[in-house]
Amino acid sequence: xxxxxxxxxxxxxxxxxxxxxxxxxxxxxxxxxxxxxxxxxxxxxxxxxxxxxxxxxxxxxxxxxxxxxxxxxxxxxxxxxxxxxxxxxxxxxxxxxxxxxxxxxxxxxxxxxxxxxxxxxxxxxxxxxxxxxxxxxxxxxxxxxxxxxxxxxxxxxxxxxxxxxxxxxxxxxxxxxxxxxxxxxxxxxxxxxxxxxxxxxxxxxxxxxxxxxxxxxxxxxxxxxxxxxxxxxxxxxxxxxxxxxxxxxxxxxxxxxxxxxxxxxxxxxxxxxxxxxxxxxxxxxxxxxxxxxxxxxxxxxxxxxxxxxxxxxxxxxxxxxxxxxxxxxxxxxx
Amino acid sequence: xxxxxxxxxxxxxxxxxxxxxxxxxxxxxxxxxxxxxxxxxxxxxxxxxxxxxxxxxxxxxxxxxxxxxxxxxxxxxxxxxxxxxxxxxxxxxxxxxxxxxxxxxxxxxxxxxxxxxxxxxxxxxxxxxxxxxxxxxxxxxxxxxxxxxxxxxxxxxxxxxxxxxxxxxxxxxxxxxxxxxxxxxxxxxxxxxxxxxxxxxxxxxxxxxxxxxxxxxxxxxxxxxxxxxxxxxxxxxxxxxxxxxxxxxxxxxxxxxxxxxxxxxxxxxxxxxxxxxxxxxxxxxxxxxxxxxxxxxxxxxxxxxxxxxxxxxxxxxxxxxxxxxxxxxxxxxx
Numbered sequence: 080x081x082x083x084x085x086x087x088x089x090x091x092x093x094x095x096x097x098x099x100x101x102x103x104x105x106x107x108x109x110x111x112x113x114x115x116x117x118x119x120x121x122x123x124x125x126x127x128x129x130x131x132x133x134x135x136x137x138x139x140x141x142x143x144x145x146x147x148x149x150x151x152x153x154x155x156x157x158x159x160x161x162x163x164x165x166x167x168x169x170x171x172x173x174x175x176x177x178x179x180x181x182x183x184x185x186x187x188x189x190x191x192x193x194x195x196x197x198x199x200x201x202x203x204x205x206x207x208x209x210x211x212x213x214x215x216x217x218x219x220x221x222x223x224x225x226x227x228x229x230x231x232x233x234x235x236x237x238x239x240x241x242x243x244x245x246x247x248x249x250x251x252x253x254x255x256x257x258x259x260x261x262x263x264x265x266x267x268x269x270x271x272x273x274x275x276x277x278x279x280x281x282x283x284x285x286x287x288x289x290x291x292x293x294x295x296x297x298x299x300x301x302x303x304x305x306x307x308x309x310x311x312x313x314x315x316x317x318x319x320x321x322x323x324x325x326x327x328x329x330x331x332x333x334x335x336x337x338x339x340x341x342x343x344x345x346x347x348x349x350x351x352x353x354x355x356x357x358x359x360x361x362x363x364x365x366x367x368x369x370x371x372x373x374x375x376x377x378x379x380x381x382x383x384x385x386x387x388x389x390x391x392x393x394x395x396x397x398x399x400x401x402x403x404x405x406x407x408x409x410x411x412x413x
Numbered sequence: 414x415x416x417x418x419x420x421x422x423x424x425x426x427x428x429x430x431x432x433x434x435x436x437x438x439x440x441x442x443x444x445x446x447x448x449x450x451x452x453x454x455x456x457x458x459x460x461x462x463x464x465x466x467x468x469x470x471x472x473x474x475x476x477x478x479x480x481x482x483x484x485x486x487x488x489x490x491x492x493x494x495x496x497x498x499x500x501x502x503x504x505x506x507x508x509x510x511x512x513x514x515x516x517x518x519x520x521x522x523x524x525x526x527x528x529x530x531x532x533x534x535x536x537x538x539x540x541x542x543x544x545x546x547x548x549x550x551x552x553x554x555x556x557x558x559x560x561x562x563x564x565x566x567x568x569x570x571x572x573x574x575x576x577x578x579x580x581x582x583x584x585x586x587x588x589x590x591x592x593x594x595x596x597x598x599x600x601x602x603x604x605x606x607x608x609x610x611x612x613x614x615x616x617x618x619x620x621x622x623x624x625x626x627x628x629x630x631x632x633x634x635x636x637x638x639x640x641x642x643x644x645x646x647x648x649x650x651x652x653x654x655x656x657x658x659x660x661x662x663x664x665x666x667x668x669x670x671x672x673x674x675x676x677x678x679x680x681x682x683x684x685x686x687x688x689x690x691x692x693x694x695x696x697x698x699x700x701x702x703x704x705x706x707x708x709x710x711x712x713x714x715x716x717x718x719x720x721x722x723x724x725x726x727x728x729x730x731x732x733x734x735x736x737x738x739x740x741x742x743x744x745x746x747x
Binding site: 308 | 628
């Protein structure tokens with residue numbers, strides 16, 4: 080039986096996610112309903128994507144008994160409210176990253192998931208790409224020995240996008256870009272909490288972070304460094320240096336389709352989208368969707384690959400990075 | 414008339430430097446004398462390199478009236494004493510990097526150079542490679558707009574070399590490896606003092622630094638990050654990100670023979686050595702030797718490309734990095 084998806088919000092990322100769903104077998108994945116704050120937006124989206132039901136409020140989607148899991152694609156200042164709405168209605172949830180604005184909000188979401196006994200996952204799509212799966216396999220097999228250093232980057236000029244600039248929209252490069260580098264470090268070091276984290280960066284006049292370099296130290300003399308920027312194009316690759324070799328993920332590290340292990344490159348191509356996409360390699364969201372399906376089939380309430388504690392570690396480190404570079408959201412002051 | 418070089422110390426780097434001199438026209442550069450602490454070592458070196466005079470003490474070399482400039486190639490804990498010896502004997506000096514162990518020692522050396530009115534330069538050979546010259550030209554022409562980010566790396570497994578490990582030999586990766594990354598950052602930002610510098614790293618049991626990540630913030634939201642390690646092989650490239658493009662220096666960034674400007678690569682090959690070398694691209698030391706000659710011909714007491722203030726800035730930042738990672742030399746306690 081197909082997993083029946085409800086799509087919450089009709090923005091760019093929801094478009095790409097819905098296109099990505101269509102690269103999967105229709106007998107496995109079906110977008111059955113879409114909700115926007117304006118009914119016309121939902122109706123337009125439903126026509127474009129051939130989704131049978133369109134709602135002019137998130138509440139109606141929450142009440143739809145035909146929906147197994149809701150994909151939340153609105154901006155992150157609204158994630159807390161949307162997550163609580165759907166989970167209190169006993170809906171499973173795949174929520175776009177970052178899961179919320181700060182640790183306090185994430186804890187509230189995780190608590191609600193447990194209380195309502197629903198499945199919840201932060202949509203860190205990168206982790207489910209075949210490249211990422213292969214990286215985890217290689218690390219588990221100690222193909223490059225002990226990992227000693229990780230470096231990654233995410234920098235694109237995006238200062239024309241209000242979403243990256245305005246504080247009330249959840250602006251700041253960390254939560255939209257830097258988090259990809261951070262989640263990569265956390266994945267490679269298997270969810271271990273770093274011994275120390277240091278962030279040096281510069282902010283925009285709007286009070287959000289623009290370009291930041293973060294260094295982390297882990298036990299056993301293992302380290303990591305990443306750079307993210309909403310103002311400049313960086314090489315945007317990632318590298319893992321081990322005692323016996325090196326794994327490189329060429330640009331773009333957040334939606335990877337190629338892997339270089341000790342100099343040998345392998346391609347992992349994505350399926351073509353049926354409609355134009357808004358984001359690089361957007362059909363790669365198919366893998367996180369399939370992860371959700373597999374977890375639901377197994378009756379899991381969280382994914383072992385992107386677990387609740389993974390989300391908690393991420394946001395705690397993100398809070399610390401923000402503290403060091405001096406970014407305070409209104410949500411921090413409540 | 415040829416510049417007449419005296420070679421102080423007969424170690425690996427002196428060998429390479431002398432080989433590099435031979436790639437230059439003999440009417441411009443002549444190694445005329447060599448000194449070691451043991452006469453046999455000097456004699457063997459003089460035979461190997463066809464140098465007419467061999468001395469069993471540095472003092473004899475300092476007294477040799479036929480020597481215009483002394484190349485100091487011993488280990489850095491001995492640079493202070495050697496520099497003072499030769500400069501007090503009114504010899505010009507090209508001294509291997511790092512110029513000395515800490516700021517106090519470097520200041521003593523710079524003061525002595527001024528007092529004795531001799532030429533003195535820290536042998537930061539990288540700065541004189543054609544690649545580096547081209548980088549400075551491109552930056553001056555604002556070929557990539559305003560520089561916003563620099564990244565560089567120097568990591569090689571060298572823990573089998575006592576010189577990198579033992580504190581009394583000047584061990585620690587910063588002064589032997591990291592300084593190349595730091596000087597690169599300082600060159601690109603034109604000797605400007607950073608607003609902040611943060612170092613995170615791990616040390617060896619001997620109390621010297623093994624692997625360190627350093628982030629720097631400069632005025633106008635310009636940043637830099639570099640990683641150095643004596644325990645692992647890193648990609649070892651460098652990149653300069655500007656508002657209008659990117660300059661990449663492929664591995665090895667400390668002795669570069671290739672340059673990639675906005676994706677277009679140009680090769681800058683080195684001459685072949687007449688004898689096997691100890692270090693990668695060792696004949697590249699020819700460019701610093703020629704810089705010394707040109708400065709001497711112009712009557713300069715320091716090189717505008719690697720000036721006394723450049724050396725002072727380097728060592729002050731190196732002291733700060735050491736302070737943050739907790740490396741203390743006996744020379745710091747005098």
